[in-house]
Amino acid sequence: MNNHYDVIVVGSGLAGLAAANRLKEKGYRYKVIEASSRTGGKVQSVQRPESGHSFELGAQFINPEMTELMKWIEHAGMQLTETATPADAVSMMYPAKELSSDAIDEHEEKLAEWRTDLQGDDLRLSDLISRLSLTDTEKQAVASRYAELINLPLDQASARGVIELMTRYTSEQEDSHQLNAPLADLIQYMTNTVSEQICYDEAIVNIEETASGYRAVSDNHSYEADAVIMAVPPAVASKLTYSPALENLYRQALNSYLNGSIIKTTWVYDDPFWYDYDLNGDKEAIMDVVYTDPSGVTVVDSSKQGDGYRLTMFIGADAAKDIAKQSRREQMETALNLLEYVFGSPARGFKDAEQSVWVDEPFCGGGYGAAVQYGGLPDAAEILRTPHGPFAFAASELAEQFPNHMEGAIRAGQATVEQVIKLKTRQ
Structure with a gap:
């Protein structure tokens, strides 16, 4: 069997599927x-025909300014x-039991200002937040x-790495929408x-350079x-070995x-009791809750119009690792x-x-994505x-816009x- 292709795509999450479809569109011989x-990576759904409910185990919320995702949704005949x-x-x-303040909402501007003040130095994210x-x-x-x-303890996270991540997310729109169908349906589309070009249950362990290109090796x-x-998250990609040239360029x-850790839980209710919450004597509708004890826990109203009332809890970082045990x-x-x-x-x-547990997942990594650690x-x-020549990494964490x-x-x-x-045709 001739196993030489124009392009090999390692991984079939959204990055890998988007790459494969673009390669097919251009007429290249490829293998995923x-x-x-x-397929789907961290996009995964559970459907329960008996109740009519579906749940998103991973990614869920959508910003209407996410134009490339919107194109795929429209092509699939779906709507937001x-x-x-x-x-x-x-x-x-x-x-x-205090309302979130304007000062909290505006803190990102201050963090962005400190990007220049750091002048090449780095801090733990916990230390930077303490300066606010x-x-x-x-x-x-x-x-x-x-x-x-x-999804990381803040004393492990690079402040400059997080600020750099934030600067790549330029939209001011909220992630205020969801798909009108399970996201698994979009992945299937x-x-x-x-x-026909996807090979499953084949974990690549090594990338070698050859006289004619590259060799991807599994067991x-x-x-x-x-x-x-390489369409896999960077912390997962770090587990592979590479040719000396690639190791020299990319290993550090x-x-x-570091992979993050997150546990996601969604509950369905007949009555949205959180729309009539007693907040210090006033009745308030609650959109989201940020717990300060334990840290790393939030709850959001995830109710879809016409699809019942829902609350979704996210438990991140150390709390997720502890509960995962x-x-x-x-x-x-x-x-x-909680x-x-x-x-x-x-x-x-x-x-x-x-409930879904994204902790130490071997092929997708944990959490929403990986983050740069302090010292990295x-x-x-x-x-x-x-x-490097016609070799490249592709992952949400690396995207120039809408990372993670x-x-x-x-x-x-x-x-x-x-x-x-482009680089292949130059050779």
């Missing part, structure tokens, strides 16, 4: 090699639906939010067009190509990333207890629920975005195809 038994949160809903810090001109409760809320967003097979796109940047039943009960602390006994009146290279993403989001993954996959094809 997937380590697991499915707005998250059904009341317009006057508020954000709350708990257990202080906020109350202790506000600082704790900001720290908790970041622990959930980057993207998969169907390239399905059982090898595949040769003129070009390679790859090792700069529990049994599945204990994990669900721990999350429910919800009950805020909303009382109505929290236990759910009619359906689902703050510009690791830029290094990994830069191709579905949109970023799609843009990264498509952009990398253009890069490696």
Whole structure:
């Protein structure tokens, strides 16, 4: 069998699927090699025909400015639906039971200013947050939010790395929408067009350079190509070995990333009791809650219009790692207890629920994505975005826009195809 291709794509998450579809569109001979038994990566859905409910285990929320994702949604004949949160809903810090302040909302501007002040130096993200001109409760809320967003303990995270990540997310729109169908349906649509070229359950362990290009090697097979796109998260890609030239260029940047940890739990209710919450004597509709104890926990209203009432909890960083050691039943009960602390006994009146644990996942990594650790290279993403000949990395974490989001993954996959094809044709 002739195993030489124009391009090999390693990984079939959104970045890999976007790259494969672009390669097919351009008429190249390609192969997608997937380590697991499915496509989609961190986009995964559970559907329950008996109840009519579906749950997103990973990525879920969409910003209408995510134009490349929107194109795929339109091609698949799907639509967005707005998250059904009341317009006057508020954000709350708990257990202080205080409203989130304007100062918290504006803190990112101050962090961005410090990017210049650091002048090449780095800090732990925890140290940088401690410098913010906020109350202790506000600082704790900001720290908790970041622990959930980057899924790492803040004393392990690079401040410059996080600021660099933030500067690549330029949209001011909220992630206010969801797909009107399970995201797995969109993944299947993207998969169907390239399905004959996907090889499953084949974990690549080594990338070698050859006289004619590259060789991707698994425990059982090898595949040769003129070009390679590594469409896997950087912390996962760091587990592979590479040719000496690639190791020299990329090893330090790859090792700069740590996988995050996140546990996601969604409950379905008949009654949206959080729309009538007693906040210090006032009735408020709650949009989201940031816990300061334990840190790294948030709850959001994830109700879709016409699809019932839902709350979704995200438990990140150290809290996620600790809970991941529990049994599945204990994990669900721990999350429910946290919800009950805020909303009382109505929290236990759910009619359906689902939970996913993204901790130390071998092929997708953990959390929403990987983040640059303190002591790593703050510009690791830029290094990994830069191709070496017709070899390049493509991952949401590396995207020049919308990093750590579905949109970023799609843009990264498509952009990398253009890069490696351009370099391939020069050879």
